[in-house]
Amino acid sequence: MDQIRIRGGRRLEGRLVISGAKNAALALMPAALLTDEPLTLRNLPRLADIDTCGHLLNQLGVSTHVQGARPDEFGRVMTLRAGRVSSTTAPYDIVRRMRASILVLGPLLAREGVATVSQPGGCAIGNRPIDLHLKGLEALGAEIELEAGYVRARANGGLRGARITFPTVSVGATENVLMAAVLAKGASVIENAAREPEIVDLCRCLVAMGARISGIGTERLEVEGVSRLHGATYRVMPDRIETGSYACAAAITGGDVVLEGAERETMGATIAVLEEAGVSFTDVDGGLRVTRADGLRGVTVQTAPYPGFPTDMQAQLMALMCVADGASLLTETIFENRYMHVPELARMGADITVKGRSAMVRGVPRLAAAPVMATDLRASMSLVIAGLAAEGETVVRRVYHLDRGYERLEEKLAGIGAEIVRVADEGP
């Protein structure tokens, strides 16, 4: 296990390249199962989760060939080919490492009519049920049993189009059902579908592969099932959460940073909230420039499905608000346990009170460096952001959490002036 050491107080300045979106790539890669032709994904980020997803697909018989980055792109190019599916089982030892493995369920059912996928189980931020995934696939005609921690699904005679109305918005369930519906017999309607940009990315890729989807970007997706899909080449969208995270990093240091490749139109409420907090965003050629003219102001925000303020940005915003003038009230409505960064921020001198799903953050003049522990992906980034502004050297341990979602983080931050190093951690 490694640790990251950050000496705070340096103003971040310069240019930083935004990588391809982890949460788009983790849905696009399983889509390769839907055809026996090659699917080439460009701008793929180098992340632990992407490697885990590739390893799982290899176990199912999908070949994955990675080429180096194109000269004009940061990300890798990966060609995936499911010429023949040699296994329809996603084993526990892989799924437990990455919950998004559940996204092979829909494509396997659509392609092979059978799938055995380990139930992902919960994670640090919540118990993460998959009932909406399963109900949606059953509506398409799948027979599903839960046995010994596995989902055993079968679609004898193939899947049939259906109308599916989700009671609550679920990104993963929308993705699983969508990837099953594109090869189902007949038409499907998915109502109360998630509208996250990553869903739009998946829809666009599936259409490039020959799928027939309308209502893309809305909460009502209409799918006309087709008998087969063909290969395609598709560029993964830039990571909007990485963009928001580095915007918070730039802002907490009063810096001036250009986020290359950032796309304002996929940022939803993130930009509006950060602007309310005193951060400025300016469109520049090929990206977004982030500056902060005056002090930071406290905000009142609750997380919500897209285009609301993303739950994946809550911890990072909290770190920024720790040093704002005045108080902030943040309410986490999506996951039940997404405040594990709070006690760690408190060790750095933050003044935060959690009551139920809300956290009251009272701004303090400065944070103080401290040894802190990463607990989950976005909480880890929250501690890095705080460390960039804290007086002294902050040591963030268990940074493997960061490696799941932030490509070459130390390199990117050092490139804009942060005093940051990664060292091996002998500790437990």
Ligand code: EPZ
């Ligand atoms: C995706 O997770 C993202 N992960 C998460 O990002 C993100 O936080 C989340 O969407 C919300 O935006 C990937 O895309 C790989 P959900 P997902 O299904 O699909 C409940 C990160 O940091 N629910 O939209 O698992 C669930 O408990 C990660 O990058 C059910 O009740 O999220 C939650 O309360 C963390 N039953 C809510 O819905 C279900 O069957 C939203 O979850 C499914 C979900």
